[in-house]
Amino acid sequence: MSNAVIAIVILVLSYVALFTEKMNRAIAVMLGASAMVLFGVLNYEQAVEGVDFNTLALLIGMMIIVGITEKSGAFLFAATFATQLVKASPRGILAVLGIVTAVLSAFLDNVTTVLLIVPITIEITRKLKLNAYPYLLMEIFSSNIGGTATFIGDPPNILIGSALGLGFTDFLKELTPLVICCLAILLLTFDIVYGRKLSTTEEAQKEVMDINVYDCITNKKLLYKSLSVLAITIGGFIFFERYNLPNGTIALFGATLLMALYTCGLPHQERDTKTEEAFSLVDWTTIFFFAGLFAIVYGLEAAGILEFLAEKALEVVNGSVEKAAYMVLWTSALLSGLIDNIPFVATMIPLLKKIEISLGGREAMMPVWWALSAGACFGGNGSLIAASANVIVAGIAAREGRAINFIKFLLWSIPVMLTSILIATAYLYIRHFM
């Protein structure tokens, strides 16, 4: 059997294992990657070469920083503060929680964002005797949309940014305007459909206003430490762009700096235990998932399959960047609506890299890359299983007795996804092809 056939079989088997959720996703890709080496599609050095360690370092570093920051109560403070800013009016809260979710998810990963914001939301809506459903929907959608705005907001962006050596500001310049547009329309729609009809009692509002926001901060010292480290890290991303230093290095530096600050002055044993705990804040399943996935995709590349697909893709788009951009945008949105977007993006990156030269080089092809990012991230809104954040919100909601129904969710999710993709299409057209 030729390498290409073996590689395809391994890929299909591991993706089937992933999507049917027969086994943990880290195990599925680790077995797939091992099979690639065992059957000689790759040797071990190639497998290691295929792993994008910058992505891993960036994920690990940011997970540690965010995990420690969370312990200070900073995010709870932000959400409560915002709620009181709009005087606890149901309509205002809908808008403000949407914005807070979007902003947080631009800097944290989406799962962390909803894990932080959903419990607060449920508590506030319970106090105000409101239906939590529109709030939860809003949070799902804005977490996926907000994450698109920055380099570190969503795994597809980290993958793309790291593979192309893009800077933090590249994403801000290109994607943030688009995200703001989409978010504004989302907020407006929700305000018209839900916001204006929501009402609550004076008493309940007063109860929410009486919460002391400063009580949310559990550890003031840690808050200052973690906010400074967050600022240093993001400042570092921007500062080091011109030196071509991959962001993963800076994220790991920030993470160790925060760990040092977090544990300084403690006795030896306690310090090591706390450091160990900080390392446990990292979602290692995701890290192993990424590592294995990189190796599998590299196996496809080594077996020449991506080359073949790239040629086919070139034929279809006829050498036109514009066609390629729209095609990538819509395909990635539709596919990410059905399946996990990470394996998809990881496979698309080397494939698109292969057609770069025929489409006129890196610069000329940038619209296609932005289309991939927007499509993959926005597509996450397509169904309840399209993104991990959606699954998590549904899980928490179900535990709180406010289950989100798969079909009922589609009533909102499909229009939201289509609208955002249409806006993205228009945005790409106006910005790059008009």
Place this chain on the structure above:
Amino acid sequence: MLNELTFFSAQTTALLAMGVCYLLLFTELLNRAVVTIMLASGLMMIGTISYEEALIAIDFNTLSLLTGMMIIISIAERSGMFQYVAVWGTKKVHANPVGILIVLGCVTAVFSAFLDNVTTVLLIVPVSLQITQKLEVNPYPYLLINIFASNIGGTATLIGDPPNILIGSALNLSFTDFICNLAPVVIIIMIALIWLFVHFWGPTMKASEANRKLVMSINEKDAITDFKLLWQSLIVLACVISGFIIAEEFGMENGFIALAGAAVMLLLYTFNLPHLESNGKVEDVLNHVDWITIFFFTGLFIIVGALEVTGFLVEVGNYLVEITEGSLQKSVFAILGVSAVFSAMVDNIPFVATMIPTLKTMEESLGGREAMMPVWWALSLGACLGGNGTLIGASANVIVAGIAAREKRPIKFLRFMIWSIPVMVMSVLIAAVFLYCKYFL
């Protein structure tokens, strides 16, 4: 990059970083993973070493091997198989205190040849304490032999001790290379150690009939918490170790075999469980990997890499060739002695990590890889056996002292030296004689 902002040359900066690294590790002001990662990313930020050079400097084979073995062992240990072996051994010698001393010493040595030393003592020390308590004998000699045997036994195989993993990975040595070259001397040292202990402690050890009966009544099968897992982990462990042995023929890296084994182990461990439960178990196992060690290694590789790319290690290598006058024999004994003394005082991992690229630069002047092998074995023996020198010489020692203190049987730093220094000197002398007989006679 930012080099224009630093006042020193790249080489001085790298050296400074290594100095600070040793200082912080020695004073233990910060966690060791934090120390090396912070310094390594700092070096990359100021451009002493580039991202690409750093990736080359990191030995991913070592990292995979460590991670894979940690995953496998952390699942295997949940089956209770290691405690089972210890209790079984104790009953085989009819709970005779001297016999138990010998058995626990041997079991520790064998385990630590395949597990890392810290895991070994974490498994064996509680069992030792439990048995000595039941026998009402002084646990001190048992704890001592646990420490010494874990450091000595780890020297025997490729995966027994981090210095061996580092050396084996850097030189592409095989599992059998280590067994053939190091296991004989380890066995001799173990026999000497046990003789020493039996001679000095044996006469004072007495246990009453009743207490011995109590120990004999422990059912070793109770130690096994999960029979299915026991078989699964035994099979995976056997496959992985035979994989190490046959892998050389296929040119497959040990790190790959360990990681693939870990994936299979995880699959068996979570097979057919509901989705959420299996995710929870995988997360738990992955959190049990000693990430501090993994990151400590990663950072260290980069710092050593900076010393290497700035040309410092070549200079040290040349200097070493000069003082040993290019004599292989002199180098072997110098390396053995220096690394033993060094690792008795500080962590042996940074020392070995620095020595490896340095020694590689000397290869040519000493007659190539083949001719230089005795030097590499000396490095391994010195670094591993040196860990017995003081209570802080190896992590396993610190851990045993920690458990003992919690059980109100503290091990004192100075009192420990009464035994540790003779043991270390004896074992290094045996190693020296062994190397002399094998290579220079």
